Amino acid sequence: MDAEQLKAVFEQQASRYDQQWLRLAPLQSALFFLAEQCLLQLPEQAHLLCVGVGTGEELLYLAQRFPLWRFTAVEPAAAMLECCRQKAQAAGVLQRCELVLGYLQDLPVSACFDGATAFLVSHFLTERQQRLAFFQQIASRLKPGAVLLNADLACAEQEVQWQAQLSFWQQLMTGQPPDAEKSALWMQSYRHDVEVSEPSELLSLLQQAGFAEVRPVFQAGLLHAWCASRAE
Structure with a gap:
């Protein structure tokens, strides 16, 4: 599927998206808990980039754990982003969030973020160069030493x-x-x-995109997660 087809799918799924993933809530909780531990080193008033934020589950989790953080969330599907906005408002964290309807390239290219999350996003890019460019765009918007948490489907x-x-x-x-x-x-x-790649391919892509100290931090079924830092 191309970008517009994929966006249309998520527009249609927005109202029931969280319900579809409800069975995997224990895996999501474990992933978010590990993400929190990997991000503990960020500044007390960190600015986090959430790429492909969807309905905002990781944003809400982290906003509640780190009450002084600010968030910029990017999502191309308007219905998904509206779900995120409603949740953030209900949780009382919307004032700390900038919600951007669009893609990474719609953000200014300036290294201003202390960290980033990209959960279940890059595997929708089925061409290797697209995927590499995706991670490079994230890296270009992170401060040196900033932390990236990436989760994707992967398998041998x-x-x-x-x-x-x-x-x-x-x-x-x-x-x-x-x-x-x-x-x-x-x-x-x-x-x-x-694109369900080998875990070693994801590690290689992150390294080529400008990330160092790439290490696996989570695996359950096809779901894998890595923690990496923006190279100095």
């Missing part, structure tokens, strides 16, 4: 392992043992609609 390329991991992921998402027909549809979708 070996076919047997890939099929086993995808079947298990399908079961996690649906709560039902996968059957052959549905598994084939999942396989087709995950082969063509997203």
Whole structure:
């Protein structure tokens, strides 16, 4: 899917997006907890960039943990960003948030952020150069030494392992043992609609984009997360 098709999908899913991921709430909680630990080194009044913020779950979590932080959240789907705005307002943190409808390139290129999150975003970029450019754009907006938390779907390329991991992921998402027909549809979708790379490929992309000290901090099913710092 191209960017406009992908945006249209998330516009349609916005009202039920959180409900769709409710089954994986324990994984989300663990990911956010680890993100909090990785970001503890940021300044007391840090400015965080949330890329592809969606309905704003990670923003709300971090805003409640760090009451003096400011947030700039970027999201191309208007309906998703509106969900984020409503949640931030209800939580009393909207005054600390700048919500930007658009993409990273719509932000000024200035190294002003102390950290960034990009959760389940880059795997929608199916071309390697697009993905590299995505991480480079994040890096260009971070201060030297700033921290990036990135989470994406990833899996080893070996076919047997890939099929086993995808079947298990399908079961996690649906709560039902996968059957052959549905598994084939999942396989087709995950082969063509997203880029499920090897973890080592994600590490390489982050390093090439200008990040150092890239280390894995979380893995559950296909969900992997890395912590990295903007190279000095």
